[in-house]
Amino acid sequence: MINGEKILDHPIRWAMVGGGRGSQIGYIHRSSALRDNSFQLLAGAFDINPERGRDFGIQLGVAPERCYPDYKTLFAEEAKRPDGIEAVSIATPNGTHYEICKAALTAGLHAVCEKPLCFTHAQAKELVRLADSRNLVVGVTYGYSGHELIEQGRQMISHGDLGEIRIIRMQFPYGAYASTVEEKDPAAKWRMEPKTAGPSFVLGDVGTHVLFLAETMVSDFKIKNLLCLTKSFVKTRQLEDNAFVLMNLESGAQATCWSSAINCGALHGQKIRIIGSKASIEWFDERPNQMSYEVEGEPVRILERGGAYLYPEARREDRISGGHSEGLFDAWANLYRRFAIAMQAAGKGKKVDFWYPDIHAGAQGVKWVEKCVESAVNGSSWVDYN
């Protein structure tokens, strides 16, 4: 609960696969899931090295007997317990997401999965089918989609504050791989090799993040066709380190997306601007507590997270009043809170009335990367989306 609000009958019984000692992403999963008592960490297979994983689990307060050597044992043993886990978070390397997520769904567990959900659209459809048929929730951690101001954007657009949506400008261009850092840093290497990263480097690594912000805010975001221009500016790389995408949407709107790992000087750089016939909004993840709202012909307004003038739906997840800053961890915690509510509802055969990045959202990212790559290998030509 945020600030003592009761939203669950009981905390979801929860385990992790991966995310062990030294894992940045494992830490943010736990910080978020445990933040509001929505989840209770009861089991795990935290590490490829069982001994190290067990030691880490115990340190986290997990019972020794529920620290398992691998995900298969985890799912099998927990299934035997009357108080076994209800949900699992998957924070392992990209190439293993598909098999673990599939196994979790098969075991009847709700899941939270790091993106990308899988590497091919065919795999994604398989996971969607599994989840839908068993009425299971799969949350995908597109972190900033949980930010209060993204919800505000969604509300503004659905209330017509921007008029008809015309243009969506997306970018997520950072600079950390401007030189061959992978030669010295093995941790960097997996992001840019097909075996571990899938068919794309920057489209999948960062482009899908900002794509999801667009999908979150613009409810009729449906791509008609697209064109993608990629390049490996660092020539030794097999996968692209920069990509530009042009998109025509079914609605008649147009969208662009720039993904890059060689944008010198940018630490992160996720930014989205949505232009309607009456007004635009713009949001930037390095100053996430402010959003620009620009009605044509009027002074630009700076909306602040927590501002009393925001839509009630946006303020539902206020953790502290405006002026105080919230960051990435708080946006993630909002997502985990929504996942928990959705999981509990699913257990009762119900649907929730709010948005969260679910398995359809995850599948859409996989398809988008696939289509972008298809365009790029075909001389950056136009590709139909459906």
Place this chain on the structure above:
Amino acid sequence: MINGEKILDHPIRWAMVGGGRGSQIGYIHRSSALRDNSFQLLAGAFDINPERGRDFGIQLGVAPERCYPDYKTLFAEEAKRPDGIEAVSIATPNGTHYEICKAALTAGLHAVCEKPLCFTHAQAKELVRLADSRNLVVGVTYGYSGHELIEQGRQMISHGDLGEIRIIRMQFPYGAYASTVEEKDPAAKWRMEPKTAGPSFVLGDVGTHVLFLAETMVSDFKIKNLLCLTKSFVKTRQLEDNAFVLMNLESGAQATCWSSAINCGALHGQKIRIIGSKASIEWFDERPNQMSYEVEGEPVRILERGGAYLYPEARREDRISGGHSEGLFDAWANLYRRFAIAMQAAGKGKKVDFWYPDIHAGAQGVKWVEKCVESAVNGSSWVDYN
């Protein structure tokens, strides 16, 4: 632990007084203390209404028998248990801090106390004496003093990057009380009445926050004399809603502080600029992930939280890499992490080698308010500090 780093033998056994359902400040205490497994919430007297407090505690996972009706019972009963609490956080109205903190120390407990610690310098000295004589830790939650970039500022100054410190400009002027909101909002009223707020409104409510940022960063911040000009711009208020302070420091530096609750348009506005003979730094709490570093004659540099170029001491509490944003909750979590380490060290008769807002810091805030008020009532004349 942050990201799986082991810093404690065991989580500190912990209780809360106050901070019950609907309390914003209680929520941030729990979010911070529980974030990194540094504390374990085992008991509490969460509410002035025992029934409501008990219900709330149970919802938080506290055993029913350890949800106590009041702080006196809490301290007495826990003292009888072999697994009784080691520390308590005090998140009650200002006027009760002194008596509860004194009782906690007397009961041999470490404490974390909301500011102000108490209302008079004499009370503060009493608490300091108690804590020091019993080797107990009292942490005071000046939240942003735990921010990574504030530690960076501290390191820069101690390494001489700014040269000799000349001027410190502090401000914490927000606008929420520009009109008589207290007439409709009883929750606002207590901040501006002597009985509940103490001898000052904005000096104590917000001025001390930014004063602590200065003390954190400038290690020889010692006031020689000061002058304070206050006013209640909303005339029905007994306490000041705006204050300007001028200070001469022992070192020859000069400092100013502007505190306000009537600065229309500012949600928060805590800002500090420190000017040395070589360079200045400036930090603003509404965009806390950036700090300006301005070497005279060179282009202004924007330091980013998490930047690889920061001092190692500043990056010690990185929760996520640069470009991602951290907010107020993360800064608070850093403080609670330091409190835990200090409490464990104190239990072993040791001191820690890092800075945190301790009882001396808390006492300093009380004294500063007292001296400012003394100047203000004496026609805004100069007052010696010692």
Place this chain on the structure above:
Amino acid sequence: MINGEKILDHPIRWAMVGGGRGSQIGYIHRSSALRDNSFQLLAGAFDINPERGRDFGIQLGVAPERCYPDYKTLFAEEAKRPDGIEAVSIATPNGTHYEICKAALTAGLHAVCEKPLCFTHAQAKELVRLADSRNLVVGVTYGYSGHELIEQGRQMISHGDLGEIRIIRMQFPYGAYASTVEEKDPAAKWRMEPKTAGPSFVLGDVGTHVLFLAETMVSDFKIKNLLCLTKSFVKTRQLEDNAFVLMNLESGAQATCWSSAINCGALHGQKIRIIGSKASIEWFDERPNQMSYEVEGEPVRILERGGAYLYPEARREDRISGGHSEGLFDAWANLYRRFAIAMQAAGKGKKVDFWYPDIHAGAQGVKWVEKCVESAVNGSSWVDYN
């Protein structure tokens, strides 16, 4: 001269065609040309209405007998005078630029021409041939290309501060035509009709401006092929009100350009980011006195116009020391100063050693629009540039 520096033997004897009473563009031409005594306004055909033009010229201090009814009479009569004009500025509607510029060159006059120089690449080649064969200067008023920080960018790139240039991001998207303002404002209408505006609205109206900034800063900016996606979001318009362009350069770099007249909330929005293998720079025309310089792995630096750390070539046109702001008028005055020096040098058969937007630059803009339109009408396919 700036600040008393003597650069000319005598001020250039100068006339204007167009730019009469109420013309915003005529005013900026005069403000710039007369600013530093580089030009002397001696004649003109200021208005399509001869009487009104004559009255206006007299008010400007032009001798009545040198206020001519039209440009043909102006060129013919001035040619007869021993003290006749040496140069003419053309500030008439777009559709007349070609014929007037051609007539000026034929009359042996140097010219300053508003962009676009003409409507087709064939026309542009004709003007280039004329100017080159007669050793005449044609300056094109891409205003901000004269800004000190653009010169700084040019110097940084030529000195290798950015490393190898990889990506150039250009945009000039404003919002004033988000709705059908042309229905009420006839002055807006000519910009978007083929007869008066040429083959394009926003590509020619604003896209070429930022294209020139790129060409100014990146000396080997040569397009290999490009693709352009256009749309008229306001459906009653014949010409596009939004355009996205992707470009591959001969050097292996990639460039993008976004031009728009429907970007709600943006007054101007001309921005350019140049990314090299070591660092990036970014400049925005609404805050033109600052440029961001971002070395990968270091804090972002904010370069200020007038800063002592800028390259000497950039500071050559300082009109006032750093910290004081210069604006569009000052950038224009820099251009006119360079035009004057180049005209004087041409009269002596010499070339100047500095950059300015000359007839080749003007011709390049015309060709670029032509190629973009060619791509757009061919289903936004790739078009070879040469």
Place this chain on the structure above:
Amino acid sequence: MINGEKILDHPIRWAMVGGGRGSQIGYIHRSSALRDNSFQLLAGAFDINPERGRDFGIQLGVAPERCYPDYKTLFAEEAKRPDGIEAVSIATPNGTHYEICKAALTAGLHAVCEKPLCFTHAQAKELVRLADSRNLVVGVTYGYSGHELIEQGRQMISHGDLGEIRIIRMQFPYGAYASTVEEKDPAAKWRMEPKTAGPSFVLGDVGTHVLFLAETMVSDFKIKNLLCLTKSFVKTRQLEDNAFVLMNLESGAQATCWSSAINCGALHGQKIRIIGSKASIEWFDERPNQMSYEVEGEPVRILERGGAYLYPEARREDRISGGHSEGLFDAWANLYRRFAIAMQAAGKGKKVDFWYPDIHAGAQGVKWVEKCVESAVNGSSWVDYN
């Protein structure tokens, strides 16, 4: 005229004293006076070295016989001509302003004088008496007071948009003199020596600039008493290089002013924030085309120079539409335009209905410095203003 608007019967016949070759301030006076044909430069005593001054005047197009060796000859000889000058601008070292201005007024000339008008309040009163008795205009070049957004602030306040004015925060702290640059740069030395600079360094050099912005915007800005804390942080200096001022106004509002030459990293830094009971405005001279407008409880709005939503009085001096930037030169040109209109009106025995920094404004700055210095030398005690 701006953009062809006719405001004068004829351009004012004008001369300069000082401001010769290499003078930055002379250049800005000429750029501004000549910009809109409001003044015509016909005579001058441009340099302490008559030969050099004559040469420079001729280069500017002044007739050789009207380039005089000194100001006394200038005034005497011009008085004999039927077409003699009507006004003179004084751009000489501070210590000479009083005598030259007095001589100009005595000769029946309107004057434009660099600040400070003089060194003592007694001198200022003498000049006021002279000007008023002879119905002569004296304009003082507080440059940014001519900026369109300052006029917008003035209009907003007079229309009640801010409510009752409560607090005025002024600052003009730059960093160029953080070290002993005067040892190497003789041009810096005169600013900080009593003989040439008067009784104050930073209060007079920069503090009065921002004081005038306050007086321009807040029409009932009347000081009741003040207190000033000064220091020479560079110890070899006789005059202060930093000053803090607190002021109580007659209206009940309070004001503060920080002036500094040792604020490392700031190139200029002139900033003003005016807080009313309903809203605040804030303006910063390093990004002069934007002003923040902050209604309590609403999103901050960014007003842009040239915006169609500004008050008509503010847009009266638009030189170009919004989005394009104007800078210091344009603000100065606005002042000179107002001086010209006021001079013409005075010649007809009329007053103008707009604000400009006149001799009363100039005298006020001199008095303010005098009172600040009086407080500082009396142990930074409170000093009555009248």
